[in-house]
Amino acid sequence: MACPNPPRGIYLTYIIQGLILLAAVSSILAGEYFLGISAGTAFFLTMTPSLMTRNLRLCLPWEINLLVAVSFYLHVMGHVGEYYVTLAPYYDKLTHLVSSVTVALIAFFLALLADHQGEIRLTGPAIAVFILTSTLAAGAVWEIYEFAVDQVFGTSLQLGNTDTMSDLIVDLVGGAIVAAFAAIVLARGEEHRFVRFFTEPPSGAEPSEIMGDPIDPARSR
Template sequence: MACSNPPRGTYLTYIIQGLILLSAASSILAGEYFLGLSATVAFLLTMAPSLMTKNLRICFPWEINLLVAVSFYLHVMGHVGEFYVTLAPYYDKLTHLVSSVTVALLAFFLAVLADHQGEIRLTGPAIAVFILTATLAAGAVWEIYEFAVDQVFGTGLQLGNTDTMSDLIVDLAGGAIVAAFAAIALARGEEHRFIRLFAEQPSGAEPSEIVGDPIDPARSR
């Protein structure tokens, strides 16, 4: 089911995606083929949210799509612009914080949506744990990726145990920020408002198709 006309904020995502493609092209022209390939993969990954929901009755919030694009753009520019070196170690931690918040928001959105659709029933603490687990899992996968690339290509993405652990701590902090926000929103019973406020309604769909039937307020979280 097609989404409604995209809000103006969506075009910010397109701009960021264009900048990623520009970085890929400039890297290839400069003979930095590995960076060009990495930037191209990053661009494709920014399209994942839209592809995931293409045949569903929902659209990811444009804010989420923008955060995904910004997360990958920061990573790409960290290498192409050498910000990981010139702004070390702060730039690296910034990218991890933005990325972890993005993953955590995705986890929160998906958990609340699944709960509203009646596919699963999650308590507030369970959603908070899911957010933290998903964020840390994504961070661990990223560190494994960096380790594998270093071993295969002889690069220096990882700078030792301290760097890896500090990255994971920042990832945990990002997940904790969103988990705290989720706990407050759920405690106030604002999960329905969250979906109505941020989820774009597919064209021709009724609100009930997006958020499902209201949950009994008496149901304890």
């Protein structure tokens, strides 16, 4: 599927990616090799959505790509700019909130994709549960990553049980926000505004025709 020409908003993503790459280079030049490698890894991870969808029959909205880039940028600058320390604990919680909302939105799109292709039939409550569990699972994996890095490199990414649990609670809040948003979208029958990203427009069809396709009443929730 050939995705439509990207809107101007996608250039915000490119700017954020450039800032992450700049942080990686500056860290390496300053002799902070661990931070440089971490920032470089984050830069490549921001490209994951585009690389994964390039050969698939779907196009993620540019806002998702931007949120992914912003999530990694906040994390990188938390270490490179030492904001995790100077703005503790608020900066860390902001990073977790933005990241959890990003993961939750991706989970929402995946649920709609699976339902649209007929692979899995999901009700509104099932989609909400999927969003929450996916967000919490991603948060748990992140906490395991921080624990492993602390054990191997002697860093202090985790500051005790209270810090870890509060991070997971913030992750839950981010997931709940998106789950509520998904519930509203499904209740209004507006999932077609998102499903259009998953289907290749028929030849000669106008974008307005695709966006205005009615929803099958049999599939309404």
